[in-house]
Amino acid sequence: MRTERKLTRLDRVFARLDREPERPAHIDVPKMSRHRVVLLLATLAFYLAIVWAVVITSWLVRLDWQVMFFRPYQQWSEIHWFVDYYVVLGQRGPTAVMVSAWLGWRSWRQHTLRPLLTLGASLLLLNITVGAAKYGMGRLGPHYATTIGSNEMGLGGDIFPSGHTANAVVTWGILAYLASTPQARRWLSALSAVVSLGVGMATVYLGTHWLSDVLLGWAAGLLILLALPWFEPLIDRAEAAIFDLRDRWRARRGAPARTPLSPVETPVRLKPRTAPQNETAARSPRAAPLYLAPGPHTPRSERTPVTPAGSRRPPHPDRVVRSAASTPRPLTGG
Secondary structure (H helix, E strand, O other), X not given: OOOOOOXXXXXXXXXXXXXXXXXXXXXXXXXXXXXXXXXXXXXXXXXXXXXXXXXXXXXXHHHHHHHHHHOHHHHOHHHHHHHXXXXXXXXXXXXXXXXXXXXXXXXXXXXXXHHHHHXXXXXXXXXXXXXXXXXXXXXXXXXXXXXXOOXXXXXXXXXXXXXXXXXXXXXXXXXXXXXXXXXXXHHHHHHHHHHHHHHHHHHHHHOOOOHHHHHHHHHHHHHHHHHHHHHHHHHHHHHHHHHHHHHHHHHHHOOOOOOOOOOOOOOOOOOOOOOOHHHHHHOOOOOOOOOOOOOOOOOHHHOOOOOOOOOOOOOOOOOOOOOOOOOOOOOOOO
16 A cells, blocks of 8 residues: 655745745845945944044043943933843844744745845844954953053953944844835834834943944944845845755655645646446436336236335224235225
């Protein structure tokens, strides 16, 4: 007896994606327009200006020390518990899990891997650019500062720019970048700006970052979001390569058995069944019904009685049992 192979969960996921292998036409992929290029250059200039202002120990460094000595966590200690929870919106692990869960559902509904691949590309760029800047400049944080009024650069620290702030800008801003409509993109852009602004100020309140760290973190995250359209062709090729690898892997395992429960099974149109000639003749109105016994028709008196043994009628005291030898009553005309 031939048994059919059950589809695994991975097979069902790819079968769902195979329903619509093309990207939906209504999804608007951001382009590298002239307006976007101008914003990218302006943000890059702001990024370099912040770095230069810290390197030369300008007024921005003096402002950092003034905010640190103000100690906001002591001035407004009643909101300390709320800020401790709010700053989690900028941590890499929790935010990546939340956003990837939402984008995974989007990938399932839109039958494309682009949302998850875009998130992966943005986080990879974030790790490379922000990580390189952190360890390259080596600035110490407020809690580990050694000399009052110095920029604390090149001392082995890793807080410039603020990773919490840059991560908040990228992970929440990617929702606006992947929005399907311009109206949704505007609302999500405003929401992600408020969240990232709050995360940056929360780190300053807690004393874990200088104010200039937060400014540079905002610029670093915004640079990644603005540069993402340049990586869209690479994301498309990565998606095609993943599906090609999937097809080769499935071909190596052998073609999966088609079952009625398969999500990609094509309905089969059934043709009307043609009856054989002898069956058609047997069902003709002139022929005897199929449930009758074969043979010539005989009168009722010559047939074998088919009444079962015993009477089905309930016993009655006034009823007279007829015998087989009783004489029939004469018929009288009326």
